[in-house]
Amino acid sequence: MSGAIYTVIQTGMTQNTPSPAQPLRIGTRGSPLALAQAHETRARLMAAFGLPESAFAIHVIKVTGDAIQDRPLKEIGGKGLFTREIELALLEREIDIAVHSMKDMPVLQPEGLVLDTYLPREDPRDAFVSPHVDGIAALAPGQVVGTSSLRRRAQVLHRRPDLKVVEFRGNVQTRLKKLADGVADCTFLAMAGLHRLDMAHVARGPVDDVEMLPAVAQGAIGIERREDDTAVAEMLAALHDMATGHRLAAERAFLAELDGSCETPIAGLAMLEGDEIWLRGEILRPDGSEALSDAGRAKIADAADLGRSVAARLLGRASPGFFDWR
Numbered sequence: 001m002s003g004a005i006y007t008v009i010q011t012g013m014t015q016n017t018p019s020p021a022q023p024l025r026i027g028t029r030g031s032p033l034a035l036a037q038a039h040e041t042r043a044r045l046m047a048a049f050g051l052p053e054s055a056f057a058i059h060v061i062k063v064t065g066d067a068i069q070d071r072p073l074k075e076i077g078g079k080g081l082f083t084r085e086i087e088l089a090l091l092e093r094e095i096d097i098a099v100h101s102m103k104d105m106p107v108l109q110p111e112g113l114v115l116d117t118y119l120p121r122e123d124p125r126d127a128f129v130s131p132h133v134d135g136i137a138a139l140a141p142g143q144v145v146g147t148s149s150l151r152r153r154a155q156v157l158h159r160r161p162d163l164k165v166v167e168f169r170g171n172v173q174t175r176l177k178k179l180a181d182g183v184a185d186c187t188f189l190a191m192a193g194l195h196r197l198d199m200a201h202v203a204r205g206p207v208d209d210v211e212m213l214p215a216v217a218q219g220a221i222g223i224e225r226r227e228d229d230t231a232v233a234e235m236l237a238a239l240h241d242m243a244t245g246h247r248l249a250a251e252r253a254f255l256a257e258l259d260g261s262c263e264t265p266i267a268g269l270a271m272l273e274g275d276e277i278w279l280r281g282e283i284l285r286p287d288g289s290e291a292l293s294d295a296g297r298a299k300i301a302d303a304a305d306l307g308r309s310v311a312a313r314l315l316g317r318a319s320p321g322f323f324d325w326r
């Protein structure tokens with residue numbers, strides 16, 4: 001008998017175990033990346049509990065943000081634009097769990113929902129993608145970077161004020177088409193997304209995180225549930241990756257202290273070293289004219305405090321007007 005199945009029986013979950021007759025409903029967006037993340041979650045649940053694929057049902061939830069491709073994200077508005085509908089479906093019991101890119105998740109969840117299960121993190125770095133240029137250093141003055149990320153825009157302009165940045169939205173496939181059409185000379189995508197789509201080959205390679213510090217929580221998948229659903233909570237506990245949990249505790253506390261979101265020019269990355277955690281954080285002016293970074297180290301148990309203290313030091317160093325984007 002497998003250890004995982006034994007645990008299920010021992011914790012008295014047998015009646016609540018998903019089955020083909022009563023599948024666990026997994027809510028996700030419909031983009032290829034979101035579907036890949038939902039499939040990864042299902043595969044991990046199948047393996048952990050020895051269940052067949054038919055014990056799970058993937059529910060694709062149409063979200064407003066996905067239909068809007070031609071306006072900057074900032075204009076459409078609001079934190080959690082892409083996740084609100086999925087959270088509503090969870091609260092209304094149309095789905096049992098929701099799978100998210102943690103990078104896109106606001107630091108606070110709606111009342112009644114909990115987001116504390118993380119799958120093992122993929123490569124958190126950004127990828128440099130271009131049909132004809134090797135890397136940032138090889139870009140000629142005036143060449144065009146396509147990105148809709150305020151963070152990537154500010155970071156690239158900070159290093160290379162001679163480059164042009166144009167708005168670049170849509171899923172990975174759409175962006176690659178725009179590059180092929182010559183709309184921009186290069187773009188940046190998360191390595192994690194490319195790996196999960198089996199498309200890492202389209203990247204020239206990862207950008208060193210010293211050169212371009214990734215977004216908070218980039219590369220991590222989170223699974224959200226209803227607070228009162230204890231059967232689901234027990235199942236998800238078997239999937240949780242502790243190392244990712246500690247790193248995101250530091251990074252998300254850092255982001256929360258800065259009142260930031262995935263739509264603000266903020267970067268942060270934590271790494272574990274033995275029983276310690278270190279965190280580097282960066283804030284930028286949206287036009288790239290100024291960037292401030294800071295770092296710190298603490299015991300793993302103090303990960304969230306570390307995030308807050310690195311943020312507090314940056315807040316203390318920022319000149320008036322730095323936070324125009326707040």
Ligand SMILES: NCc1[nH]cc(CCC(=O)O)c1CC(=O)O
Pocket residue numbers: 101102103104188189190192193217218219220221262
């Ligand atoms: N905001 C879009 C988004 N949200 C998560 C990812 C990639 C996957 C991840 O970071 O986990 C992406 C696309 C990208 O940045 O290339």
